[in-house]
Amino acid sequence: MLERDIIKHMSRQGLKFEGNGEDGVLRFVGNGSTYIVKVLDETDGRLELISAALQSAFWAAKGEKAYILAPKSMASTDELMVIRLHGIGLLLYGPHGIEELPPIIKHVRHDERKDDDKTPIELESMQRVLEKVERLERFIHRINDVDALASRLERLEAMYRELSNKLLVFEGMRGSHAGIAVPEMPSSKSNDISPGIELPSFMKDNPWLNILSGKG
């Protein structure tokens, strides 16, 4: 079903279906180029996406038009942007059919590249990257503020821990000074003691509570 949809989509662009290649790969020809579509389905995960991206980048570097067909829900916008930046087109499918996202930087063979051969698409993508960098800089400033707050919090927690430990030692000393065990747990422990958190059923009426609370 998916294969039929993609063949229909590509043929609308004047491309002829050449057949299935290795596992999950469809080949098309037209406009003087070979188009290779790597198909991922709902059962594939992030690892398969990384693998498809690496494989497609290899094809794109060889001068072929590489595409990845994937479910819309598979990757985040940023991940899709990164894949497109490497000369790979995306065909995203969902309930409303196939949506095509062309590569942002088109792969051109070295012998064809010229210094002044910057396409408008490349300029547009660089502009987007620049915006992202600026946004990242703003985030880093905010992270510095959060770091400062976090270290203050850590210091306060350390102080709190230290005070609690001192309290424990103090209670222990008070108990031994009096010559009796510190009654940390009141004798009513065998039943539900204080409101709020309910204790599990295996603790209720458990004779071990009294035995163990008398330790020390």
Added chain:
Amino acid sequence: MYDEDYKKRYVFGADYGTSEFKYGPITQGERPLTVESRGYFPERSVISQIMGVDREVVVGKDVTLFLESGAELATRLVYPMREGIIMKDDARAWKVVRELTRYALEEFKPKGWGFNGFYVVAALSAVAPRYMYEKFFEIFESMAKEAGLVRSATIIPQPLAVAIAHKKTSCVVVESGHGNTQFAPISRAPIRGAVIALNRGGSDANAIMAEILKDAGYGDLAAEETLVRKVKENLGLLPADLDSAISFAKNNPEAVRAVYAVPGTRLKIDLAENSWARFLVGEYVFNPNHEIFQSYFKRGMPRPRDTKVGDVVFYGMLDMAEAITTAVEKCPVELQPLLYSQILLSGGNFSWNVPERLKGICVDSATKIKRMMSGKGIENVNVIMASEPQYSVWRGCIVYGYAVPASYSWSWEKMEGWMNF
């Protein structure tokens, strides 16, 4: 009151079993979480870093993601415990245990104010040597210092935890697992010098089941451990008296015949004229000394041998009633009747089916022990099966952690109390 309220939130139980690690805080309720007691040491590669794996060892549910890597699986997948014991110098095993501990504590580490580390109660095998205690305390100390995950920790023997969970203050806990069986008398505390261990457990019942399958013409299936275990669980029987049961089976072959259809396959296992051997499976766990087992030993089935792990002797051929009496007779005479009156059986190795038409010929584990004790002249024996035995140890840990006062410091002499960090 401060400690009580704190403990109501932050007591944490950790049951370090040979095959499964069960863990969770008191707020988990009635049942802990469970992961397999194992760790995977992944190959350090670019791909693993892309996948976000920069740890030396992976534990918990993530291990499954690595299990298809084939040839190296056996060397990379580490089960840290053997018979409940971790060898002192087994560095990889200790790394797995450390990672499992970190994994469990971090899963429940609360965010925000008020958390000052868990009160961790770890349960180890009754035969765990002292160096294991020391190593575990080192792990907890590092968790306390590196991540503030532990406030105090203590370690208790698993049979004590079982007794606590079942509200028995004086009893003999018999815990039978895959590879061994432990007999631990308890009287308001574990009686450490009286613990007895058998080198016999569920795996031995599997071994004789495999031999029976071979005799019945299913030799090709006898090597498939999981299948053999399933056949044992479905066809194995525990006889009240082995001789009478075999005699009954020979006179009523159809009454003991059963067919096990392996789910999801076309395979049906029918022991046919060998169906009488179903009784051997249960009997072998409880008493391997019957002369009928000699023929299996002669044909190559390994005889359970006395073995020493660390400083502990695991007896091979001691029958269960003998093991109970040996353990109890190491306790004060005055206490012995009380211990015999509360024998608590725990562990999957005590689950035996009693088919309706074989009632009287087959029995459950509690009845079998009672009969065996009676055969040794010990009456007034009360044997009970632990309910939900897989969770008993964790539950005991939670009760112990909640009840023992925070100010009670760890004593190496008594092997109890809190190690504060």
